[in-house]
Amino acid sequence: MSTTTVMKPSRRKGPISFLTILGWFTAILFFLPIAWIISTALKPKNTVLDIPPKFVFMPTFQNLVDAVSFSNTLQYFVHSAIYSFTSVFLAIFVAFLASYSFSRFKPAGTDFLMFLLLSTRFVPAAAFVIPFFQLFNVLKLKDSFLGLIIFYTMFSIPFSVWILKGFMDGVSTKFDETGMVYGASRWHIMFKVVLPQVRSGLVAAFVFNIIFVWNEFLFNFQLGGLKTYGIPVGLFTSITKGGQVDWSFVASIGTLYVMPLALVIFFFQKYLLVGLTFGTVRGEV
Amino acid sequence: MSEKVEKFESKIKSTSTARANKRMSWLLLAPVLIFFAMMNILPTIWMLGLSFYNYTLTSANGATYAGLSNYFDFVKNEQLSQSVSRTFLFLIIAIICQTFLGILIGVLFWKNDKMPGKRLALTLLFTPMVVTPIATALFWKLILDPTFGVMNYFLTSLGLSKVDFLTSSSLAFPTLIVVDTWMWTPFMALMTLAALGSVPKAELEAASVDKLPIYRQVTTVIWPHAKFILMLGILLRSIDAFKTMDLTYIMTNGGPGDRTELIALSLYRFAFKSFKLGYASAVSVFLLFIAIALTAIYLHVLNARKKAEAQA
Numbered sequence: 001m002s003t004t005t006v007m008k009p010s011r012r013k014g015p016i017s018f019l020t021i022l023g024w025f026t027a028i029l030f031f032l033p034i035a036w037i038i039s040t041a042l043k044p045k046n047t048v049l050d051i052p053p054k055f056v057f058m059p060t061f062q063n064l065v066d067a068v069s070f071s072n073t074l075q076y077f078v079h080s081a082i083y084s085f086t087s088v089f090l091a092i093f094v095a096f097l098a099s100y101s102f103s104r105f106k107p108a109g110t111d112f113l114m115f116l117l118l119s120t121r122f123v124p125a126a127a128f129v130i131p132f133f134q135l136f137n138v139l140k141l142k143d144s145f146l147g148l149i150i151f152y153t154m155f156s157i158p159f160s161v162w163i164l165k166g167f168m169d170g171v172s173t174k175f176d177e178t179g180m181v182y183g184a185s186r187w188h189i190m191f192k193v194v195l196p197q198v199r200s201g202l203v204a205a206f207v208f209n210i211i212f213v214w215n216e217f218l219f220n221f222q223l224g225g226l227k228t229y230g231i232p233v234g235l236f237t238s239i240t241k242g243g244q245v246d247w248s249f250v251a252s253i254g255t256l257y258v259m260p261l262a263l264v265i266f267f268f269q270k271y272l273l274v275g276l277t278f279g280t281v282r283g284e285v
Numbered sequence: 286m287s288e289k290v291e292k293f294e295s296k297i298k299s300t301s302t303a304r305a306n307k308r309m310s311w312l313l314l315a316p317v318l319i320f321f322a323m324m325n326i327l328p329t330i331w332m333l334g335l336s337f338y339n340y341t342l343t344s345a346n347g348a349t350y351a352g353l354s355n356y357f358d359f360v361k362n363e364q365l366s367q368s369v370s371r372t373f374l375f376l377i378i379a380i381i382c383q384t385f386l387g388i389l390i391g392v393l394f395w396k397n398d399k400m401p402g403k404r405l406a407l408t409l410l411f412t413p414m415v416v417t418p419i420a421t422a423l424f425w426k427l428i429l430d431p432t433f434g435v436m437n438y439f440l441t442s443l444g445l446s447k448v449d450f451l452t453s454s455s456l457a458f459p460t461l462i463v464v465d466t467w468m469w470t471p472f473m474a475l476m477t478l479a480a481l482g483s484v485p486k487a488e489l490e491a492a493s494v495d496k497l498p499i500y501r502q503v504t505t506v507i508w509p510h511a512k513f514i515l516m517l518g519i520l521l522r523s524i525d526a527f528k529t530m531d532l533t534y535i536m537t538n539g540g541p542g543d544r545t546e547l548i549a550l551s552l553y554r555f556a557f558k559s560f561k562l563g564y565a566s567a568v569s570v571f572l573l574f575i576a577i578a579l580t581a582i583y584l585h586v587l588n589a590r591k592k593a594e595a596q597a
Binding site (some may be wrong): 015016017019020022023024026028030031033034036037040049050051052053092094095097098100101102104105107115116117118119120123124125126127128129130131132135148150151153154157162179186187188211212215216217218222232235236237247250251252257258261262264266269272273276277280281 | 299302306307309310311313314316317320321323324325327328329330332335354390393394395397400401402403404405406407408409410411412413414415416417418420421423424425426428432433435438441467470471472475476478479501514517518521524527528530531535549550553554556557562565566567569572573576577579580581583587
């Protein structure tokens with residue numbers, strides 16, 4: 001998985017090829033809507049709705065500063081970060097144990113359980129909102145951090161198990177056997193021998209679960225409350241701030257939301273494939 | 286004699302390690318199983334049970350047993366069956382567009398492997414698909430706004446008249462497909478890149494040494510390897526398209542009328558606007574079955590790929 005860093009083929013000198021221009025053109029075309037939002041966020045507030053739109057202007061960071069200092073914007077970001085990191089960490093820990101078990105001991109019903117786990121991710125979220133809504137009411141978990149962290153842990157488990165099992169199946173059982181012969185405990189083998197070899201899987205599981213939790217809207221909206229809303233709900237409510245839609249504000253929150261994602265795509269690009277296919281397709285792009 | 290004893294002892298040892306392994310395997314699985322039972326099986330049973338009851342949150346009467354009537358209503362309800370067929374129409378058109386464009390873009394980047402700044406270009410290309418649909422919907426609402434949207438500015442400067450994309454009854458649905466295509470074409474491009482990457486380099490080189498014409502290269506060398514990942518991509522897209530809710534919820538709220546109301550949004554409305562929980566649960570059960578069917582198909586393709594690879 002690390003061939004790109006070893007030897008970079010020297011770039012062809014000479015005129016830029018037609019394919020390069022076409023490739024860059026396509027990439028920029030797809031990014032334009034997002035670029036437009038970022039530019040809207042950087043425009044002076046009174047020129048945002050000008051027709052004809054301003055394409056050249058002095059960028060200002062005032063809108064971003066305003067957006068962050070407005071009521072609970074900052075809290076939305078903090079909440080989303082809390083859910084992402086705590087629940088994904090928990091989920092990956094338990095998923096690591098489970099996928100070791102699935103991969104090495106193959107207990108009865110492994111295939112069926114894997115099937116069930118995957119299917120939970122294929123159901124529209126709206127289908128599960130009702131039972132969760134009632135369950136959370138009964139358990140008094142509505143609008144609580146504990147409830148949402150438990151929910152997001154559950155939400156992250158299926159994907160983590162799939163991705164980690166895929167990577168673990170690729171690690172030869174010879175390592176385990178050798179370890180056993182030398183009298184190492186299962187725990188030692190699991191964490192000191194196998195874990196380092198599935199590091200890519202762990203990174204992919206971390207990065208993509210964090211994105212999924214960071215992006216989750218419906219359950220946060222229905223199971224949470226003013227105290228516990230995350231950033232997607234923050235975006236959702238940003239259009240209803242005040243009477244008229246304050247597009248500078250919406251665009252600013254949108255920009256703050258989207259920038260970390262773009263950075264993640266840049267730095268973790270090689271995990272993108274594995275991350276978006278539940279670990280079922282591996283390889284580098 | 287002593288040999289026998291040794292054999293016996295080793296037998297005891299192996300059964301005891303087998304037992305220890307079994308205990309270990311369930312111990313390791315326990316946390317995930319507990320989570321799964323609590324947060325998946327329990328809600329599913331609840332949902333199944335609720336679907337046999339008449340239960341409206343806002344009415345004073347509690348839940349009354351209704352047998353299969355929720356399911357019959359569901360079949361009879363014209364609005365709902367329309368929303369199911371609309372979802373399929375949306376899914377089919379959107380996925381055809383995305384696959385077609387995705388393959389083109391994928392091939393473009395594959396052909397130009399040493400493109401300068403490839404990583405940055407791919408970052409720009411791939412960002413739309415990880416943006417939460419809520420944000421996507423908001424962004425496009427601003428861009429497509431009839432009075433101050435930049436899209437209408439371009440239309441008028443081309444001498445065309447202004448268009449209200451999201452509230453026009455003829456344009457809302459196509460607009461939804463365009464936005465979805467913007468979002469997910471990069472995903473199909475990514476899958477195309479992966480699919481092409483799964484073709485062994487040696488076979489490709491052999492084909493070019495043999496000077497196979499390009500269509501023969503595609504049919505005999507590339508396709509047999511690439512078809513699996515491409516198929517998985519299309520399936521994942523189908524599953525996601527089927528789940529589409531947030532996007533329509535913000536962008537059009539299913540409107541105008543019910544022109545853009547897809548099944549997941551209908552379900553949401555039954556549950557949280559009219560509070561018909563029993564009825565909504567029946568719809569959920571239906572969606573659950575579709576999800577299980579799609580999972581089975583997905584795993585089938587995955588296994589077919591494994592088999593093909595094992596043979597090669």
